[in-house]
Amino acid sequence: MSRTEIATLGEFGLIDRLTGNIEPVRETTVKGIGDDAAILDYSGRRTLVTTDLLLEGIHFDLVYVPLKHLGYKAAVVNFSDIFAMNGQPQQITVSLGISKRFSVEDLENFYSGLRLACEVYNVDIVGGDTSTSLTGFTISITCIGIADEERVVCRNGAKETDLIFVSGDLGASYMGLQLLEREKAVWNGSGDFAPDFAGKEYLLERQLKPEARKDIIQALADYDILPTAMIDLSDGLSSDLLHICKQSHAGCQIFEERLPIDYQTAMMAETFHMNVTTVALNGGEDYELLFTVPLHLHDRMKEIEGVHLIGHITKEEQGCYLVMRDGQEMQLRAQGWNPIAED
């Protein structure tokens, strides 16, 4: 593949090359890239805004993350935040910090992933900022979405006896990451990074090319089910469920035997001598939806495919617990990020 040094284009040339033929498709996009700010128009609906900063070496490793996948994922994780409010993503802005080791083609690969995600989810790229970086690749994406005023779902509405559901399955993305990290350690640094991942495709896909659960939001709307609280799983089930409980002033009880875990996840956890329940609770980056619905909607929820009842909301003073297979209760703990733990 040819390599064009970024310096040959300059800032404005690079921006033109990357964004020149991006045409808005959303009705709510009045004006996209090319002015001091994009112009959006959301008359009469709630506007949602979310933002994510991705840093090389912390959030991704370019040894095993193809730039196109990185672009796709960077967009999708923001869409996921908008869906988690029961909204619809509409526009994103994209700011990049790039170092000289990147060629124009590298950035085009990144943008092709970004644009694919925007096509799939019907979202416009409406602006951003491009800078040199002295160090790693830096990505900052902001997503704007809309929602009906009476259908926005926050984290704070869970009530005692509400049922707790999660979409998809848990821990696969984390096991995909472990797998990639192991192969990277084995890989001697020469030649392309191309180990054999046969039979583990699902884990890699979950890590490298996650999807946001637009389909679940659609299904909930189709069945006229409005969750009382919702969050997307980025930090891990445990941390994210605690966010709902804390903000709702509630407790919860979830059941180990009900945690949805894929066969490949379970197999890989065994290979790595990891407790698969711990992986499911704390793995992170699942980008599934975790939400609560009133008890009386139990039957209607059965109509929705791909969601799993994992427990229920309790009183705040009862705390937040996982009921193990043996009947013992384990208190849920937030993992979150910690600068020490990252070292």
Added chain:
Amino acid sequence: MSRTEIATLGEFGLIDRLTGNIEPVRETTVKGIGDDAAILDYSGRRTLVTTDLLLEGIHFDLVYVPLKHLGYKAAVVNFSDIFAMNGQPQQITVSLGISKRFSVEDLENFYSGLRLACEVYNVDIVGGDTSTSLTGFTISITCIGIADEERVVCRNGAKETDLIFVSGDLGASYMGLQLLEREKAVWNGSGDFAPDFAGKEYLLERQLKPEARKDIIQALADYDILPTAMIDLSDGLSSDLLHICKQSHAGCQIFEERLPIDYQTAMMAETFHMNVTTVALNGGEDYELLFTVPLHLHDRMKEIEGVHLIGHITKEEQGCYLVMRDGQEMQLRAQGWNPIAED
């Protein structure tokens, strides 16, 4: 000053500490920090969104930029983009990449500047993202604003014979930067960085604590003047005026003798053996407003303080020129950023 290691707080503790008592003041802020996305409500008006990524070593040098000033400036430069659309900034999101060399107090200093700017400009902080960084300090800010549909001003509306105005003066921020860079080079790296800047305060203030020209936007509204095109001066007069001309399919003629330059800027340029006109054209980071108004508003524009008529719009085929004091014409060129030039 005490130093709290960030690791002692963890991610969620840090976020609570930094943003715990931020209460929205804007009517358009339905819900701020603490959910997957902020909820805004802009029924019936244009929504504007702009974003900036600031990287240590590229956009700022912590040797001479106090963190509080950095926070202030990071917010203000985004407000400036919204004003440049003839809008009013309403909310910002703030994403930070931080390394272990920062203490909690450092980040609180940064946030105090950010919050001061938000107070001064009446803007809400509604969300963001905080990550560890393996390298430098990374700041990404997105600003949302509103504007009346019929009063949004873009870069593409300048017409032949329109008058070109610029607010404030030019080149001071760049000379402030040169001054700081010189003192840094002189400074031997031991002890605090505290050189004597007496008599150069204006240059430093323009570099370290710029303001966005909300007052000019207000004055234009008070006198019922709607610019045909507008941009804020971040890259420098030359580049930014070329943006207006390119997007408006127009040419321009501006006059060297009319460029507003402060006494301190002129003195410092002489000290550095720089051509002060070049500094005014290409300095960048002035955050003044550059705009065009129809010729028939010439008399009304005289009522507005702090703006200067520097030239007029011509036909596209006439090109973009600076008329020098000796009557010679010099073609305007974009400087922009260039990864090579940065080295």
